[in-house]
Amino acid sequence: MQLPNPIAWTSAGQIRLLDQTLLPSEERYLVLDSVESVAEAIKTLRVRGAPLIGIAAAMGVALAAEGGPEQVRAAAAMLGATRPTAVNLHWALRRMERRADRAAMVGEALAPALRAEAQAIWDEDREMCERIGALGAPLIPHGATVGTICNAGALATGGIGTALAPIYHHQRLGRGLHVVVPETRPLLQGSRLTAWELTRAGVECTLIADGMIASRLRLGDVACVLVGADRIAANGDVANKIGTYGLALAAKVHKVPFYVLAPTSTIDPSVPDGAAIPIELRAAEEVSEWQGVRAAAQGVSVWNPAFDVTPAELVTAIVTDRGVVPPGQISRLMD
Numbered sequence: 056m057q058l059p060n061p062i063a064w065t066s067a068g069q070i071r072l073l074d075q076t077l078l079p080s081e082e083r084y085l086v087l088d089s090v091e092s093v094a095e096a097i098k099t100l101r102v103r104g105a106p107l108i109g110i111a112a113a114m115g116v117a118l119a120a121e122g123g124p125e126q127v128r129a130a131a132a133m134l135g136a137t138r139p140t141a142v143n144l145h146w147a148l149r150r151m152e153r154r155a156d157r158a159a160m161v162g163e164a165l166a167p168a169l170r171a172e173a174q175a176i177w178d179e180d181r182e183m184c185e186r187i188g189a190l191g192a193p194l195i196p197h198g199a200t201v202g203t204i205c206n207a208g209a210l211a212t213g214g215i216g217t218a219l220a221p222i223y224h225h226q227r228l229g230r231g232l233h234v235v236v237p238e239t240r241p242l243l244q245g246s247r248l249t250a251w252e253l254t255r256a257g258v259e260c261t262l263i264a265d266g267m268i269a270s271r272l273r274l275g276d277v278a279c280v281l282v283g284a285d286r287i288a289a290n291g292d293v294a295n296k297i298g299t300y301g302l303a304l305a306a307k308v309h310k311v312p313f314y315v316l317a318p319t320s321t322i323d324p325s326v327p328d329g330a331a332i333p334i335e336l337r338a339a340e341e342v343s344e345w346q347g348v349r350a351a352a353q354g355v356s357v358w359n360p361a362f363d364v365t366p367a368e369l370v371t372a373i374v375t376d377r378g379v380v381p382p383g384q385i386s387r388l389m390d
């Protein structure tokens with residue numbers, strides 16, 4: 056099974072990043088050697104997906120370590136301002152800052168300590184993906200057709216993904232599944248990224264436009280829906296890519312189980328419910344243009360939230376690396 060490696064260290068200690076804005080037409084790798092270039096890559100979605108932006112930001116902070124503790128703090132502030140919704144980003148940055156403080160306290164060399172911490176964040180994420188895959192796989196009947204949205208696969212994490220992890224778990228065991236992939240407007244993470252990733256891995260998939268979701272679920276052949284998350288509130292409300300809420304509503308009406316799959320680094324117990332999750336608003340041009348060409352009527356106003364909140368009551372269960380729980384019990388996992 057061939058999965059992409061969206062991020063790596065170069066032998067010279069820089070960051071090698073797959074530019075996801077160019078997929079699927081071009082597989083181009085960028086070499087980043089400054090915090091500014093990592094922040095730009097996160098903002099523009101060259102690197103994306105909640106767990107992966109946490110890993111990229113941690114690696115970005117490690118780049119700043121040669122400059123000393125002041126530079127580390129400035130790097131964390133710059134990277135933290137790139138995207139507000141995915142809590143993994145802020146979780147990883149806090150962890151890097153704490154590690155820097157500890158190194159300073161005991162007089163340890165900063166650069167190797169921070170590079171090791173960034174690597175640990177990445178390694179742990181890879182393991183969490185594997186556990187999510189193993190725990191989620193029994194929820195999917197053999198040979199089933201499943202739905203998803205956006206991209207919560209290898210391109211979004213340090214491992215085999217979250218929502219796509221159980222699919223890859225089955226695929227490795229030779230049990231094929233079929234995945235229905237909504238294109239995921241406006242930036243097409245479904246058609247550009249998920250369809251590309253699944254096809255390369257040899258997983259059968261069918262692309263649909265977002266407006267076809269409800270009709271497809273009404274057909275009755277989708278066994279369950281698997282989605283990722285950018286932040287899970289203490290009450291089990293889930294922020295994820297815009298369109299997830301509509302998918303969850305359609306799943307509820309058609310009695311299709313709706314599973315959210317995420318590492319524990321995506322749970323934010325400090326946020327009581329979905330209303331308190333900051334939702335990123337992005338540029339109007341992402342909706343009104345396609346690749347720089349105007350596609351909407353001149354002068355029309357645009358609303359472009361990158362994420363929505365699915366209320367806990369629409370979620371059948373949350374699959375994390377620590378277990379499968381009903382959404383109302385998510386904070387139990389954090390004790």
Ligand code: MRU
Pocket residue numbers: 100103104105106141204205206207208211212216217218244282283284285295296297361
């Ligand atoms: O704007 P994006 O592409 O970063 O949004 C990504 C998502 O919404 C994913 O579903 C989420 O981050 C989970 S990725 C494992």
